[in-house]
Amino acid sequence: MTIIDGIRMALAAIRANAMRSLLTVLGIVIGVAAVITMVAMGSGARDQVQQQVSSIGANLIMVTPGVRRFGGVAVSGNAILSEEDAAAIIREVPGIAAVAPTRSGNVQLVAGNANSTSRLEGITEDYMVAREWTIESGRSLSSSEVRTGGQVVLLGQTVARELFGESDPVGQSIRINRTPATVVGLLKSKGQTSFGQDQDRIVMVPLPTSRRILGNSRIQPRRVDTITVKAESGGRLGTAVEDIKDLLRQRLRIPPGGTDTFEVRNLTEFLSAATEATQTMTMLVSAVASVSLLVGGIGIMNIMLVSVTERTREIGLRLAVGARRGDILLQFLVEAVTLCIIGGAIGIGLGIGLAYLIGNLAQWPVLVQPNVIVMSVLISAAIGVFFGFWPARRAARLDPIEALRFE
Amino acid sequence: MAEIQTIPPAAAADRPVIACRDVAKTYAMGGGVVQALRGVSLDIFAGEFVAVMGPSGSGKSTLMNLVGCLDTPSAGRVAIDGEDVSDLSPDQLSDIRSRRIGFVFQQFNLLRRTSALENVMMPLMYARRPVTDRAERAKRCLGMVGLGSRTDHFPSQLSGGQQQRVAIARALVNDPTLLLADEPTGALDTRTGMEILELFQRLNRQGITIVVVTHDPEVAAAASRVLTFRDGRLVSDRRNASPRDLAAELAALPPANDEAGEAVA
Numbered sequence: 290m291t292i293i294d295g296i297r298m299a300l301a302a303i304r305a306n307a308m309r310s311l312l313t314v315l316g317i318v319i320g321v322a323a324v325i326t327m328v329a330m331g332s333g334a335r336d337q338v339q340q341q342v343s344s345i346g347a348n349l350i351m352v353t354p355g356v357r358r359f360g361g362v363a364v365s366g367n368a369i370l371s372e373e374d375a376a377a378i379i380r381e382v383p384g385i386a387a388v389a390p391t392r393s394g395n396v397q398l399v400a401g402n403a404n405s406t407s408r409l410e411g412i413t414e415d416y417m418v419a420r421e422w423t424i425e426s427g428r429s430l431s432s433s434e435v436r437t438g439g440q441v442v443l444l445g446q447t448v449a450r451e452l453f454g455e456s457d458p459v460g461q462s463i464r465i466n467r468t469p470a471t472v473v474g475l476l477k478s479k480g481q482t483s484f485g486q487d488q489d490r491i492v493m494v495p496l497p498t499s500r501r502i503l504g505n506s507r508i509q510p511r512r513v514d515t516i517t518v519k520a521e522s523g524g525r526l527g528t529a530v531e532d533i534k535d536l537l538r539q540r541l542r543i544p545p546g547g548t549d550t551f552e553v554r555n556l557t558e559f560l561s562a563a564t565e566a567t568q569t570m571t572m573l574v575s576a577v578a579s580v581s582l583l584v585g586g587i588g589i590m591n592i593m594l595v596s597v598t599e600r601t602r603e604i605g606l607r608l609a610v611g612a613r614r615g616d617i618l619l620q621f622l623v624e625a626v627t628l629c630i631i632g633g634a635i636g637i638g639l640g641i642g643l644a645y646l647i648g649n650l651a652q653w654p655v656l657v658q659p660n661v662i663v664m665s666v667l668i669s670a671a672i673g674v675f676f677g678f679w680p681a682r683r684a685a686r687l688d689p690i691e692a693l694r695f696e
Numbered sequence: 697m698a699e700i701q702t703i704p705p706a707a708a709a710d711r712p713v714i715a716c717r718d719v720a721k722t723y724a725m726g727g728g729v730v731q732a733l734r735g736v737s738l739d740i741f742a743g744e745f746v747a748v749m750g751p752s753g754s755g756k757s758t759l760m761n762l763v764g765c766l767d768t769p770s771a772g773r774v775a776i777d778g779e780d781v782s783d784l785s786p787d788q789l790s791d792i793r794s795r796r797i798g799f800v801f802q803q804f805n806l807l808r809r810t811s812a813l814e815n816v817m818m819p820l821m822y823a824r825r826p827v828t829d830r831a832e833r834a835k836r837c838l839g840m841v842g843l844g845s846r847t848d849h850f851p852s853q854l855s856g857g858q859q860q861r862v863a864i865a866r867a868l869v870n871d872p873t874l875l876l877a878d879e880p881t882g883a884l885d886t887r888t889g890m891e892i893l894e895l896f897q898r899l900n901r902q903g904i905t906i907v908v909v910t911h912d913p914e915v916a917a918a919a920s921r922v923l924t925f926r927d928g929r930l931v932s933d934r935r936n937a938s939p940r941d942l943a944a945e946l947a948a949l950p951p952a953n954d955e956a957g958e959a960v961a
Contacts, residue, residue: 612790
């Protein structure tokens with residue numbers, strides 16, 4: 290007997306009891322469908338967040354002033370970060386590719402009789418590298434403009450469209466909170482973030498220019514709002530975060546054991562925070578699915594035991610005409626596995642359908658990965674082997690004389 | 697001449713298909729022990745048509761199970777085609793059954809949802825015959841029993857006699873040394889039973905050794921040798937000088953209003 294003979298016999302037996310077989314595999318169907326749906330939705334969400342994080346820029350660390358709160362009460366003031374802190378980071382922390390100190394705020398833009406609002410970033414040249422912005426037309430800011438605070442601006446796509454429609458904004462003049470500036474470049478589009486924020490509603494000016502537009506701090510004239518740090522590689526992120534913290538504690542004279550008045554965040558932490566929710570959900574559903582698969586497996590075992598009893602005479606006959614015990618074992622094992630794989634296949638189809646349906650209704654990204662499908666098939670087969678083995682062995686151990694006499 | 701012990705040198709050319717020596721079989725049943733066979737010795741030679749008779753409980757079914765390699769004796773030896781099968785494992789017995797023995801049962805034991813052809817092909821699968829010539833062999837055997845044109849019929853579409861013919865074709869498909877039939881006409885009406893016996897006689901003339909277990913003297917009268925069992929012992933071993941000629945008997949009957957097989961080549 291070959292495995293093909295086994296599959297042929299299994300399909301014939303399943304077809305002979307189609308309704309019973311279908312009901313039997315329901316547990317497997319539900320379990321597999323639940324897993325497929327959840328994993329598709331979870332990995333869809335993770336994939337989207339991942340794409341957005343990498344569109345913000347890869348291997349990023351954000352340094353911001355921050356208040357450590359204790360029971361809702363701020364226990365110390367915010368730190369004030371300065372350009373010197375940024376310079377110190379690139380000077381003293383190893384494995385850093387770029388450091389970009391920025392001032393930022395919201396501004397009014399006017400060009401002719403069109404106007405718009407936007408986020409303004411006062412930047413240095415490294416910002417473009419760190420946040421992976423590229424120029425679509427025109428040019429980027431020159432180093433002398435950045436140093437001297439030239440009256441020049443880069444426009445994001447949304448802003449450019451609102452101010453100039455479809456015409457080329459490069460070379461045009463605009464007013465930013467009444468400060469005039471010449472558009473020198475148009476930024477390439479980055480689209481929306483996962484939180485629905487339009488990344489293209491942005492204008493960028495040299496850092497000194499932004500101080501003139503947004504107003505300056507009297508305490509620290511070289512103050513910045515954020516220092517964006519780009520590590521050379523993902524592997525360096527962890528140590529770089531620690532190094533930066535140590536450095537800033539020193540520079541801000543925070544005593545050992547004192548509260549940090551700044552925050553150093555690894556952007557991949559964002560990613561893991563975002564995926565943690567879906568992972569928890571996936572684990573929950575997986576637990577439910579495992580129970581369903583277990584119950585499904587027991588159902589398979591039950592129906593196989595019934596099948597073996599019903600077909601006792603057939604087994605006796607097969608033994609009489611020369612089947613070995615192994616042939617009988619294989620026949621019933623293949624039948625159980627085939628049953629489970631059919632259930633798994635239905636479950637995969639159902640799960641994918643359900644994932645896309647929910648994804649459509651809830652505007653949720655869905656990603657069906659082939660390895661999940663392969664895994665589902667393998668797990669179904671494994672359930673078949675595990676729960677089919679005992680009934681199959683019972684069939685194989687029948688005594689041919691007794692089995693032939695069975696009524 | 698150094699030959700295997702169980703075979704008498706004189707019979708080398710004509711060695712027994714079945715050789716039993718002091719065969720005993722006991723079963724534990726309830727609290728006690730049942731002695732189904734109490735020391736039976738017999739030889740059945742190639743080309744014989746043997747009927748095994750006796751009342752129920754006489755041990756004839758037990759003998760059939762031992763000779764059919766479905767079971768092993770408690771004592772004594774059983775050899776099939778010179779091969780001692782007394783101490784074989786279940787899988788070794790399966791192989792002997794596969795190669796040497798064809799079974800025919802009272803209740804036909806066909807697989808219901810499977811065509812006649814596939815029923816006949818089934819033993820070929822366990823004999824590990826190549827898939828490619830299974831159908832051809834099975835068709836030839838269906839032809840031998842007169843069902844060459846009904847290969848695609850399912851058992852439910854066939855009469856009792858035709859179902860038994862399918863079962864006989866299935867028994868023949870691996871070219872067995874021995875055809876073992878247990879009450880093959882028990883579930884059939886008289887005429888159909890005669891037709892099956894006629895088929896056995898024809899197969900026997902072609903050289904196939906046949907052993908039929910029956911309690912019906914009419915059936916036994918068709919065999920060339922009759923063994924009678926009582927209380928686990930062989931009490932009579934009689935040659936039948938003039939067995940019934942079923943072909944002639946059937947020809948003498950008024951034409952049948954039923955099916956039977958088609959004319960057989």
